[in-house]
Amino acid sequence: MTDTQFSTADIIQMEQPFRANFITSLSGFKSICLVGTTDPKGRTNLGLYSQVFHVGANPPLIGILVRPDTVVRDTLNNIIKTGHFTLNHVRPEFYQAAHHASAHHTQSEFELCGFTPQFSDLHPAPYVQEASIKLGLKLVQRTYIKLNGTILVIGEIVEALVPEECLQEDGYVDLEKAQSMTVSGLDSYHVTHRLNRLPTPEADSSFIVSTESMLS
């Protein structure tokens, strides 16, 4: 393959939406989740987020990056006011409806996109019943990223709903069995195929192609 080189100047000169398509692709495959919230009056809201990432296991923390000057304002306002939100993994069966939730809608995206709200005793934020993996989170930190005006929202998991048959003996959750998808760029939706689970490598050892596998 022949590489094309892009410098900072090349990138800054790109027109929109070319630059957004280009740069959002470069960080690699992303998680894709519907974020469920309610406003203080109990009205439900859904937004679609791909900047969702693992922050830590103890305490169990997940971060999302939100951009306050775009359509995600409802979600951010609701998280700040109610202190809670849900993350719901997107499945092939409804990824087109989920994508539709990424535009700004005055009406609740649950109704507009055909999702069913599901509530928990442990927190006030609505789950998407149609999702397989569902997480309820409590806001624990909000950090303003001055560089570009985004906000890092960190939530602690207060409830995880995982299909029984997706949980493996060692704690790994089989995201393929749960039909969780991945996204690249702004709008490309993918399913996955597992090549392998690999055993923990040993320190200060040379790499030798291994036939050992943790597939179960």
Next chain:
Amino acid sequence: MTDTQFSTADIIQMEQPFRANFITSLSGFKSICLVGTTDPKGRTNLGLYSQVFHVGANPPLIGILVRPDTVVRDTLNNIIKTGHFTLNHVRPEFYQAAHHASAHHTQSEFELCGFTPQFSDLHPAPYVQEASIKLGLKLVQRTYIKLNGTILVIGEIVEALVPEECLQEDGYVDLEKAQSMTVSGLDSYHVTHRLNRLPTPEADSSFIVSTESMLS
């Protein structure tokens, strides 16, 4: 599917490595990159990271979360001291060798895992020649996350090397054509299959199943 419910108390009571396997799975599919650095004496280093995410397109920013108390110390020290690092997407051809770079090694992981360093005129950090998509970044912000002692490192892209045939007309970079992989949990490696690229949804419109596609 029957859901199993896990509360905060359930999660805190999990033993290790069960909890780490469980929680790292829940945030969904992740990007997987080899991070290339040099120390001030010019000695090369590689680390493997899955907490890599898009921060913004203008300026072009990518974030990685690093945990200073584990094997990633070399990478973090080098980034701080030299101000630069590279991100190199992992391909099926070498994902086992890349996984091996996640352990702590005294010797350079380039040699130990069989990778070829590739240098640029634009910055001092080494690329992995075997990777398809390669990014050179300049450290622009380092934020300590007090909640769990991790550090959010944000880099600005100063150079992007992208295989010519992977760049589409609208700026989207075809990560499947580039053979970029995705990871789930701590050790599960996946390739992807694109279902579709979807057009930007309209505000305040109802969702109608569309046959329109942006696949090219």
